[in-house]
Amino acid sequence: MRPLFTLNNRLSLCAQMVRKGVRIADIGTDHAYLPVWLVRAGFVPFALACDIKAEPLKAGELTIKKYHAEDMVQTRLCDGLDDVRADEVDDIIIAGMGGETIVHILSSTSWLKDTEKRLILQPMSKHELVIDYLYQNGFELKEHHCTVSEGKIYTAFSAQFTGNKKDFDELFTYTGLLNKDNEDHLRFLHSIINHLEKKSKANPHFGEIAKEIRERFSL
Ligand SMILES: C[S@@+](CC[C@H](N)C(=O)[O-])C[C@H]1O[C@@H](n2cnc3c(N)ncnc32)[C@H](O)[C@@H]1O
Numbered sequence: 001m002r003p004l005f006t007l008n009n010r011l012s013l014c015a016q017m018v019r020k021g022v023r024i025a026d027i028g029t030d031h032a033y034l035p036v037w038l039v040r041a042g043f044v045p046f047a048l049a050c051d052i053k054a055e056p057l058k059a060g061e062l063t064i065k066k067y068h069a070e071d072m073v074q075t076r077l078c079d080g081l082d083d084v085r086a087d088e089v090d091d092i093i094i095a096g097m098g099g100e101t102i103v104h105i106l107s108s109t110s111w112l113k114d115t116e117k118r119l120i121l122q123p124m125s126k127h128e129l130v131i132d133y134l135y136q137n138g139f140e141l142k143e144h145h146c147t148v149s150e151g152k153i154y155t156a157f158s159a160q161f162t163g164n165k166k167d168f169d170e171l172f173t174y175t176g177l178l179n180k181d182n183e184d185h186l187r188f189l190h191s192i193i194n195h196l197e198k199k200s201k202a203n204p205h206f207g208e209i210a211k212e213i214r215e216r217f218s219l
Contacts, residue, residue, distance in 0.1 A: 004040050009149035014095050017120045017143055017158040022090035028097050032060030039072040050076040080105035091118045099126030103133045113161045122156035128173040134159050135168045144177035146184040153187045171212050180217045
């Protein structure tokens, strides 16, 4: 059997948050690296690899064949989770998309509001929109991590529905569970501040948030 490939740090971070032994759906799977890696590494027994476009899904099918994962990974051509049933999967990964698209997918799928399901989310931009959506809708962050992958800093988090609507503020949507004692978290906090300070030229409100983050984390 062909030796298994290595995931980059960004996808590896997502893989680490998947619960061992559960069934997963990878939404926006593209080359299906994450589902193929998870089943072939023995972490999960079954995966759905979903994408809204046929071309990426074809690339995914090639990866599935190449690594002999046909028995364990199925593909679905659909928008978000539109063609995925609640009883098929436990952990849902949405990685490598903008925050707005992730919110669109989450808000279109009512069965995610289930305390047994786990979300693993890796927004490429506007992560604050995702955290805001989660807390407005009774979800809570469980883990929050950052990593440097191919020279760039990324964030990813897992979340679960509790049904409790916890109080949260705008600053929390930017910083979630980040902790400045961790080198990668600190690097991500600085990238948020830089981003907000740039946006503050057009809207001073973002400068206020950047200042609050500096104060909260003594940066
Ligand atoms: C940049 S790739 C990310 C691939 C992989 N998840 C990763 O993190 O490396 C984004 C993929 O998401 C797919 N996509 C975008 N919007 C989607 C949606 N609403 N539902 C499902 N897939 C979507 C795109 O077709 C594309 O293949």
